[in-house]
Amino acid sequence: DTAVSQTPKYLVTQMGNDKSIKCEQNLGHDTMYWYKQDSKKFLKIMFSYNNKELIINETVPNRFSPKSPDKAHLNLHINSLELGDSAVYFCASRRDTTQETQYFGPGTRLLVL
Amino acid sequence: ELKVEQNPLFLSMQEGKNYTIYCNYSTTSDRLYWYRQDPGKSLESLFVLLSNGAVKQEGRLMASLDTKARLSTLHITAAVHDLSATYFCAVDEHFGNEKLTFGTGTRLTIIP
Numbered sequence: 001d002t003a004v005s006q007t008p009k010y011l012v013t014q015m016g017n018d019k020s021i022k023c024e025q026n027l028g029h030d031t032m033y034w035y036k037q038d039s040k041k042f043l044k045i046m047f048s049y050n051n052k053e054l055i056i057n058e059t060v061p062n063r064f065s066p067k068s069p070d071k072a073h074l075n076l077h078i079n080s081l082e083l084g085d086s087a088v089y090f091c092a093s094r095r096d097t098t099q100e101t102q103y104f105g106p107g108t109r110l111l112v113l
Numbered sequence: 114e115l116k117v118e119q120n121p122l123f124l125s126m127q128e129g130k131n132y133t134i135y136c137n138y139s140t141t142s143d144r145l146y147w148y149r150q151d152p153g154k155s156l157e158s159l160f161v162l163l164s165n166g167a168v169k170q171e172g173r174l175m176a177s178l179d180t181k182a183r184l185s186t187l188h189i190t191a192a193v194h195d196l197s198a199t200y201f202c203a204v205d206e207h208f209g210n211e212k213l214t215f216g217t218g219t220r221l222t223i224i225p
Binding site: 104 | 148150154161199211218
């Protein structure tokens with residue numbers, strides 16, 4: 001059973017297109033996150049949601065819009081894709097206790113041509 | 114802005130040797146995490162360190178946290194090839210929100 005899943009795993013698209021990445025967790029966790037990992041492997045948080053409420057909203061272009069229809073899902077929609085958006089996007093989730101770590105999904109490899 | 118620095122960035126070592134990866138951070142925090150990432154894969158949680166002086170060990174890996182020095186170490190004992198991966202430390206700067214700031218990563222290669 002996959003704990004944190006993402007679809008699609010790979011996404012190749014043209015500049016200017018709009019695309020969505022879906023994330024689902026079956027762990028019953030309270031908080032979900034989106035991270036971007038660039039070509040140098042640097043990881044940076046983009047957003048987090050706690051029980052459908054936006055908690056962290058880092059300085060990302062407003063072309064990126066997260067949506068959380070319920071506690072188990074956090075999707076990422078990207079408008080007007082640019083070359084610089086090419087990266088691996090990771091979803092993560094965490095239970096709200098002090099001892100818990102974040103559990104990461106398998107990643108979505110986005111390539112913008 | 115919180116800065117998290119790891120060194121070295123690249124580490125190539127022979128099997129059987131010991132080595133330490135260092136993680137320095139710039140602001141007060143008592144929550145630090147270590148993750149492992151294999152090429153093309155996701156991040157796997159290794160350790161959660163939640164207080165000054167915390168030490169955790171799993172197999173050949175041992176992690177420690179010194180919040181006064183703002184330093185965490187990941188020590189590798191008698192390295193084996195299976196430990197080849199990229200290791201990240203991450204610091205939580207907002208207790209409760211769990212906003213993690215990741216280090217630059219250390220790419221570890223174990224040579225037989």
